């Protein structure tokens with residue numbers, strides 16, 4: 001072997017070792033070492049420059065991959081141990097000097113939303129502790145049901161956002177409010193001097209408001225047969241009338257300035273939470289059940305929402321994430337995007353309509369509201385998701401990025417890691433754990449689905 005080849009080989013080995021040390025997650029997949037090495041030869045130009053290698057070296061590298069593979073195999077025992085980072089709650093709490101003072105899970109509504117992180121909140125906080133991720137401002141980029149923001153609102157100033165308006169309503173009540181709204185100006189007979197009692201009085205007033213046949217009754221209860229010629233069974237007729245009467249009364253109270261904006265959002269959020277409990281659906285509003293679920297026969301009842309006090313101020317946005325990235329700068333950006341092709345606007349169209357109460361044009365068997373291209377998420381399409389993710393990672397102004405994703409999502413875990421790298425994130429780590437089981441429609445045996453948490457530093 002002449003000296004040129006030797007030099008180049010040494011460089012390549014240096015690169016291999018650097019790669020293994022800096023990016024241990026690459027060894028996490030179950031590919032053989034050979035495949036792993038081939039993967040490296042396809043690394044991007046910029047990565048190679050970081051190692052001091054030239055692009056020509058990179059191209060020549062293919063010739064030597066077998067030699068290097070053998071070499072690496074021999075050296076393997078010397079490399080840092082790579083593996084899936086495990087999550088062990090107790091060990092992690094003992095070893096860390098700062099603990100997360102999270103909101104108790106019982107105070108976080110179990111909202112029926114695809115991808116609600118309610119059941120994995122403790123994993124997210126464990127990762128934050130374990131990775132010693134510090135900071136004061138936490139950006140919940142895709143807030144959805146607000147589980148994450150509500151969970152962490154005692155630890156951070158939360159900035160939350162979602163493209164859907166009903167999520168914004170929830171954010172205002174579940175995250176932004178640090179104290180109970182006072183309801184001082186409501187004109188209800190014998191209004192109590194005690195603010196806590198006043199909330200109950202207002203909810204009672206709404207619960208008893210006279211039923212009314214409005215948009216929800218006309219289009220989403222069996223009465224829709226007379227209006228649209230299609231019988232829709234999302235709500236019982238009685239509950240449909242209640243939703244209409246409560247929603248229109250809240251609007252009237254706001255227009256008459258009897259309630260302020262905080263009180264307005266608090267009441268609509270309470271209505272949305274109550275609606276979820278009596279909806280005749282098996283998961284989303286993409287379809288209604290043919291027969292009546294027992295829960296849909298219960299009368300809709302507004303309940304007070306607990307307020308989680310916090311020393312931090314919080315802010316909510318209702319925007320496509322790409323429209324607010326220049327306005328938000330944070331310590332931790334938590335990204336929990338849609339992971340499959342199910343558009344949220346289509347699957348939660350009725351909640352959006354109740355929140356907006358804007359008499360939209362609707363169509364089809366499910367009475368779906370017409371929605372614009374802007375309301376569709378680029379994260380729900382295989383064609384657009386990778387570019388969107390890269391754009392997001394590139395433009396987030398954050399010290400740390402935490403991304404939740406599912407193993408059955410549109411982007412593979414390897415691709416996510418390479419997107420993190422392309423966006424210049426470093427110290428990338430992957431935590432994975434089994435999240436839930438589901439039965440595939442096509443075969444009867446159970447599939448395991450994993451939940452991933454990726455960490456990167458900017």
Ligand SMILES: C[S@@+](CC[C@H](N)C(=O)[O-])C[C@H]1O[C@@H](n2cnc3c(N)ncnc32)[C@H](O)[C@@H]1O
Nearest residue numbers: 115116117142144145147163320321336344377
């Ligand atoms: C997986 S859910 C988030 C779940 C949330 N973390 C929770 O625990 O409930 C994804 C959310 O992203 C929102 N979303 C999708 N595309 C968006 C975009 N371009 N900008 C802002 N929000 C978007 C959806 O409306 C949906 O609520």
